[in-house]
Amino acid sequence: MLVGHGLARGHFSAAIGHASDRHAWIRELRNTAARGSNGDVSSQPADSRIVTVNPTGPAVARVIVLTQAIAIKETGPKETVARFGEVYAFSPSFFVVHRDEATLVEFWNLQPDDDHDFMLMDPHWNVMMKVMLPALKKTSYIFTFHQEGLFNFSCAMHQPAMNGQILVITNSR
Numbered sequence: 128m129l130v131g132h133g134l135a136r137g138h139f140s141a142a143i144g145h146a147s148d149r150h151a152w153i154r155e156l157r158n159t160a161a162r163g164s165n166g167d168v169s170s171q172p173a174d175s176r177i178v179t180v181n182p183t184g185p186a187v188a189r190v191i192v193l194t195q196a197i198a199i200k201e202t203g204p205k206e207t208v209a210r211f212g213e214v215y216a217f218s219p220s221f222f223v224v225h226r227d228e229a230t231l232v233e234f235w236n237l238q239p240d241d242d243h244d245f246m247l248m249d250p251h252w253n254v255m256m257k258v259m260l261p262a263l264k265k266t267s268y269i270f271t272f273h274q275e276g277l278f279n280f281s282c283a284m285h286q287p288a289m290n291g292q293i294l295v296i297t298n299s300r
Contacts, residue, residue: 177249178278180256181269186231193218194236194243194260197288215243215282220291225298226275233267236260243282243289250276257283 197214198207207214215238224230236243243260260266260282272278272295281290 177272177274178247178255179271179273181271182267184229184269186229186269188224188228188230189233190219190222190224190230191233191235192222192291194234194238194241194282194289196238196241199238199241213241213285215241215285215289217280217282217289217291221294222291223294223296224270224272226272226295228298229269229271231267232270233265234260235265236262239263242284244284246281246283247293248279248281250278252279 195216195218196202197216198204198211199213199215200208234245239262242262244257245260245266246257247255249255258266258268270293272293275295275297278293278295279290280293
């Protein structure tokens with residue numbers, strides 16, 4: 128299991144209902160990315176009861192998550208980039224895994240000149256891990272979730288659009 132330096136728990140526990148809350152959350156995501164952008168896997172020891180993350184090992188399921196450039200300065204559209212800045216997305220931005228089932232998640236960063244990151248948050252918006260996704264690289268981890276629920280993830284460098292969710296459901300086997 129990967130356990131590195133921990134991010135302070137509770138940074139993202141506020142409800143993200145109002146626009147001002149979302150903007151504060153986005154600013155905090157960017158600040159967290161700036162503080163922890165060295166590529167370490169960050170998690171809290173208590174988080175291992177919620178999810179176990181390993182760099183290798185057997186898996187019974189596999190998900191490939193691509194980074195996509197929606198609107199970038201090199202290819203435009205120029206009006207979109209001028210109004211919103213560069214826009215990226217994860218694809219798929221939502222997927223389902225089974226509780227206590229090891230799932231290989233492969234991140235493919237398809238951009239030749241842009242790094243991304245992956246921050247996983249628990250159902251209460253506490254950051255559980257953060258890893259860098261270098262340009263033109265595949266980065267893989269085996270995730271085993273030990274708790275059901277909806278887990279949010281994001282690229283803190285490219286907010287507010289680059290985010291997604293993992294739904295963990297009961298394993299019916």
